[in-house]
Amino acid sequence: MTTGAGPVIKAARVTPILIWDPPLLNLVGVHQPYTPRLIVEVESESGVVGVGETYGDTAYLEIAHALAATLPGRPLASMNELGRRPSGMEDRRLGGEDEQDKSGFRGVLTTSKLHASVVSAFEVACLDALGKESGLPVHALLGGKVRDRVDYSGYLFYRWAVHPGDDVPSDDWGSALDPAGVVEQARRFDAAYGSRSFKLKGGVFPPDQEVAAIRALREAFPDRPLRLDPNGSWSVETSVRVAQELDGVLEYLEDPTLGTSAMAEVHRRTGLPLATNMCVTSFDEVPEAFAADAVQVVLSDHHFWGGLLATRDLAALCRVYDVGVSMHSNTHLGISLAAMTHVAATVPELRYACDTHRPWQTEDVVTLPHTFADGAIEVSDAPGLGIDLDRDALERLHRRWLDSDVRDRDDVGAMRAAVPGYQRPAFPKW
Numbered sequence: 001m002t003t004g005a006g007p008v009i010k011a012a013r014v015t016p017i018l019i020w021d022p023p024l025l026n027l028v029g030v031h032q033p034y035t036p037r038l039i040v041e042v043e044s045e046s047g048v049v050g051v052g053e054t055y056g057d058t059a060y061l062e063i064a065h066a067l068a069a070t071l072p073g074r075p076l077a078s079m080n081e082l083g084r085r086p087s088g089m090e091d092r093r094l095g096g097e098d099e100q101d102k103s104g105f106r107g108v109l110t111t112s113k114l115h116a117s118v119v120s121a122f123e124v125a126c127l128d129a130l131g132k133e134s135g136l137p138v139h140a141l142l143g144g145k146v147r148d149r150v151d152y153s154g155y156l157f158y159r160w161a162v163h164p165g166d167d168v169p170s171d172d173w174g175s176a177l178d179p180a181g182v183v184e185q186a187r188r189f190d191a192a193y194g195s196r197s198f199k200l201k202g203g204v205f206p207p208d209q210e211v212a213a214i215r216a217l218r219e220a221f222p223d224r225p226l227r228l229d230p231n232g233s234w235s236v237e238t239s240v241r242v243a244q245e246l247d248g249v250l251e252y253l254e255d256p257t258l259g260t261s262a263m264a265e266v267h268r269r270t271g272l273p274l275a276t277n278m279c280v281t282s283f284d285e286v287p288e289a290f291a292a293d294a295v296q297v298v299l300s301d302h303h304f305w306g307g308l309l310a311t312r313d314l315a316a317l318c319r320v321y322d323v324g325v326s327m328h329s330n331t332h333l334g335i336s337l338a339a340m341t342h343v344a345a346t347v348p349e350l351r352y353a354c355d356t357h358r359p360w361q362t363e364d365v366v367t368l369p370h371t372f373a374d375g376a377i378e379v380s381d382a383p384g385l386g387i388d389l390d391r392d393a394l395e396r397l398h399r400r401w402l403d404s405d406v407r408d409r410d411d412v413g414a415m416r417a418a419v420p421g422y423q424r425p426a427f428p429k430w
């Protein structure tokens with residue numbers, strides 16, 4: 001059945017899964033061996049199925065179940081309606097004063113940010129289904145691509161070879177705990193994916209050690225853009241010192257410190273462009289941050305901002321205020337990578353390589369995982385997202401979720417397995 005508004009939704013399904021994750025280190029701890037993701041399917045009355053993907057932690061799952069129940073009978077093309085916060089859901093801050101989002105590293109967490117992340121998966125699924133219904137790729141539904149390839153940076157992490165308590169290596173990447181290890185990892189990204197730029201996840205070791213790693217990368221790769229992201233773990237004074245030491249070396253410094261005024265001060269005192277996926281992660285936070293010139297590059301993320309259409313709204317705002325735009329990522333699979341690539345293909349002002357965690361994932365729920373060439377992914381012109389759901393893999397990873405008691409990402413808890421009594425560090429760490 002169709003209405004004046006096009007094909008109608010017959011069913012919406014949410015499937016929580018656990019995916020394997022390597023022991024990547026960050027400012028608060030280490031990735032646990034299995035992390036939750038949520039796969040969303042939206043089926044039209046003609047039997048066409050669109051897919052989306054988002055965070056799978058308990059709070060997201062609850063919202064997703066509630067949202068899925070409201071979809072049958074709505075047109076697939078009701079994305080603008082989908083994004084509205086339900087009338088009963090008040091927008092409130094979650095966690096304590098200094099509590100940051102544990103699974104997304106998106107700064108202050110609120111109920112509406114959680115809601116936007118869930119909406120993003122349903123919106124992507126609706127766009128995928130609409131594309132399949134109409135024979136058009138998702139980028140065409142967003143107004144058309146302006147590039148045929150989307151660049152992704154090589155996302156480097158300090159890491160261990162094994163998860164705490166394991167005897168056998170978690171994968172064949174080995175450990176990376178010093179400048180030489182970071183350079184070796186970058187060389188593998190270069191060889192395997194052709195990465196044209198590198199981002200190092202910082203906030204793990206004292207800043208001088210991370211500065212040394214960036215210098216080693218610069219020596220090994222004299223021409224490649226470099227970024228460092230300590231996720232807000234430094235004070236203003238430490239941020240200023242690091243920015244001055246790395247003057248002329250970094251393409252941008254990502255979230256050196258927390259909060260609009262601290263970020264603005266670091267930029268004012270150093271002139272270095274600052275990027276963020278923590279200071280500004282919702283439309284509400286834009287006016288204050290842009291007025292204070294606290295961020296010069298916003299790292300969009302369709303999971304944060306509420307979908308692909310919202311990502312384009314964000315890009316338009318950035319255009320008006322002459323703020324750069326690039327893309328953040330978190331642990332994710334091929335459905336999200338397809339969605340990221342489609343929307344990135346439509347944003348004319350995207351001048352930086354996007355982030356992706358995908359190379360770190362050894363599992364997927366798509367039949368043909370994306371391949372990188374020269375650090376980029378080809379934009380698909382096939383209908384919808386241009387991917388197919390691997391139902392056997394989905395079933396297997398869902399079974400793992402059913403058989404496990406892991407329900408939330410918890411990098412602090414995972415660190416406790418290695419360091420008994422370990423607590424989340426106080427901020428600023430340095």
Ligand SMILES: O=C([O-])C(=O)C[C@H](O)[C@@H](O)C(=O)[O-]
Binds near residue numbers: 104
């Ligand atoms: O750019 C970022 O802040 C991230 O990618 C956040 C991630 O959660 C990262 O720190 C991680 O995976 O540990």
Ligand SMILES: [Mg+2]
Binds near residue numbers: 254328
């Ligand atoms: Mg970041």
